[in-house]
Amino acid sequence: MAILDFDKDSEKSIAVHFHNQQLGPDGQPLYFHTPEAPAVIKGYVEFRAAKDTNGDDIVFNFQARAESKWTEQHGKATITFHGLQIMQEQTWDIKLNHKKPKTIAAGVTRYEFEVELQPGLPASLEGKYGWFHYRFAAKLHRGFPHRNMAAKKLVWVYSSTLPDPRTLAVQPPPKVYKQVWNDVLPFSCSIPSDVLYQGQNLPIKVDFGPFLDDSILRGQELIVVSAVIKLKQYTTLIEKKKLLTSKRNRKKAVITLPVNDGWELSSQGFSRTLHVDIPDARTLAATLESDALRKRHTLKLIMMIRTNTTTEKEAKELRMEMDVQVTAPRPEHFQNQQLGLAPPPYQFPDSDDDTSINSSNYEQYRHPQQHELVPKYEASSSSTHSGDTKDVKGGMAY
Secondary structure, three states: OOOOOOOOOEEEEEEEEEEOOOOOHHEEEEEEEEEOOOOOOEEEEEEEEOOEEOOOEEEEEEEEEEEEEEEEEEOEEOOOOOOEEEEEEEEEEEEEOOEOOOOOOOOOEEEEEEEEEEOOOOEEEOOOEEEEEEEEEEEEEOOOOOOOOOEEEEEEEOOOOOHHHHOOOOOOOOEEEEEOOOEEEEEEEEEEOOEEEOOEEEEEEEEEEOOOOOOOOOOOOOEEEEEEEEEEEEEEEEOOOOOOOEEEEEEEEEEEEEOOOOOOOOOOOOEEEEHHHHOOOOOOOOEOOOOOOOEEEEEEEEEEEEEEOOHHHHHHEEEEEEEEEEEOHHHHHOOOOOOOHHHHHHHOOOOOOHHHHHOOOOHHHOOOOOOOOOOOOOOOOOOOOOOOOOOOOOOOOO
């Protein structure tokens, strides 16, 4: 049985502390990382000894790391897969007061550290099978038969790719997705940007033109029988080896929101703007591209439509799929919130992905009583081994 490292006993201790007082999940120090203002993480490592003790100097390490770990059953064998990519790393050698080699004098040593995060690093992400951590670890090697000492801490980083709106001379144009359904019906969806942020209230403008003049449906009224908005999250776990790359793909609908009522009946075309509250970090991970873990997102509007001359049984499917990116919110999105208050206790997810939002629980996200800075991250599972499978058409599953 392995002898585990420890961080303190009655005579000595090692600890990592941060100067930031804002707290994220599970009491982790919270930092904002934006294109114009990279996060700077400051703190100190402290070693205390009530009397002389065995040990070398402290090795202190910071890593921004994407990681995945999962198992698969092959016959009677259970195979474990592990992917890891370190995107930023820094190491310090912390000198202790040695009376002689391998003997640390009694007293207190405090070492101040500072790390500036590199541009483009992703937001913190937590999951059962995949995560992105900003991790600090201090280790004191003591030599056999003494147990090594170690202290590890995580910080939570809201890394946003959104620019500071005050620096934009011109507001960027909306992102427009267009198609001509079955070559007879012009249709488009537009959103402010194809980069969404966690907690955003997203307007989706839907535009229908009249049926084209050269179609057999010219002049008929368009009737929307049903509509649903979905935000799909696709997760890929990756293990890379020299000669082999293993992957496991998972997907889920983060949002499933029916919008069946309120559609205009018209033969001249019409427009409607729908508002969707994008979930925060407890339900929706930020987009991530790494050699160990990927998170990608697609926003979908799926409708069943007919004309005034056909029945509901003859309704046909119309769908618009919009590939989007999800990023963390910027600091100004929280200006009206109490940043100094710790959120509820962080709960580790029970499965590989987060809890979906559907029509039964969507209202709690539309009008929360109090915004949680980094709420609990909950989970539900859905998996496939063969990549991002297409949604089933024509039935209740999309």
